[in-house]
Amino acid sequence: MVTERKRKVRELDASFNRAQEQVSEEQLRKKRGLFRRLTALAVIVVTLSVVAFMTIHTQAQLIDEKMEERQALEAKLEALQLEQVYLEQEIENYNDLEYIAEIARRDYFLAKDGEILFKLPKLSTD
Known part of the structure; x- marks a missing residue:
C-alpha cells in the first residue's frame, strides 16, 4: 500500500545562483562599508568632543585666573586711591601756614617770639 512517489526537484539555474550570491556579497559589502563609515564618524565625533572639552576647560581656567588677578588689582587700586x-590732604596741609608752624614746633622745637617750650618726658604705660 505504500506507493512511492517520485519527487521531481527542479534545480535552479546556475546563473540565478550566481546572481543571488552576488546580491548577498554586495549586501555584505554595503554592511561592512556602513560599519566602517559609522566607525570613522564616531572617531571624528569623539575626537572633536575631546578637543571641545579641553578648550572649554582651558578657557574656564584662564577666566578663573583673570578673575583672581582682577580682584587683586581692584584691591591694589582701592589702596592706591x-x-x-x-x-x-598732605598737600593741602603743607600749603597751610598754621600746619607748617605746628610741625615746626613739634618736630624742630621752634618757638614764636615770647613763647617758651617745655619738653616733657614720655610717660611709659607699663
Missing part, C-alpha cells in the same frame, strides 16, 4: 586721598 586711599593713598592718593591721604597725599592730597
